[in-house]
Amino acid sequence: MAYAPTTRHLLRAKDLADARYFESLDVNDMARAAGLSRAHFSREFRRAFGDPPHAYLLTRRLERAAALLRNTDRSVTDVCLSVGLRSLASFTTSFTRAYGVSPTAYRASFPPASHRARIPWCVQRAYGRPRYSTFR
């Protein structure tokens, strides 16, 4: 078997978190992707990337959630589920800890997603045109 340094295995776990954060992924799955025992994996991951794996996975999810809050009009519950988190209460708590404001307040601090979406003028013109009606 070709030699691959541990960091390369750890990167596989990091890539997994980046790619599949919206699934019910946990540190065990990351350790499996790296092919290391859980305790050894957590230590080595932290040494290589600065954060323990659970923190990396959570902040990846929170970063994606923040983007969805800014760029979509999905409900906070939907955003929470869309990033692979099951509990709305713990999502709200960890989001608030990371961003200093609740998900709702974070969203309110940006212009509405429909303004940020930059929907092309040709689309607005086509879809905004009313149906012709002869009724009064």
Next chain:
Amino acid sequence: MIKISTAQLWVDDQDEALEFWTQKIGMEVRSDVTLPELGDFRWLTVGPAGQPDTAIVLMAIPGPPVMDGETAEQVRNLMAKGFAGTIFLTTDDVQSSYEELKGRGVEFSEEPEERPYGIDSGFRDPAGNSVRLTQPREDLA
């Protein structure tokens, strides 16, 4: 400088397309907004994680008054026949992308094959649109 920002793909069902492009192909949601003032038009875009300024808009085939019924039917037909448009994607390892996507149930119409320009494969989205996935030959870059 002129750049490509967004390309459009007609889709049958936006929710199905969204699930396909994010969960199976691995793209990010860039924008998902529904506008009541435009007859509940939904602007839904996805893009690759590494290319924040490029997106694909997954456009539902509209009804009247935007598009008359006959035209909508024609577009639906073209799409089902695979002639409504193609997206050309690249990857640095087509064999591993192929296996990963196939494992998630993506319907490949062509397995990775050596071509003069690289290793090329093709799959379809749920609506029938053709998507190419290519590992370009590095020496031609």
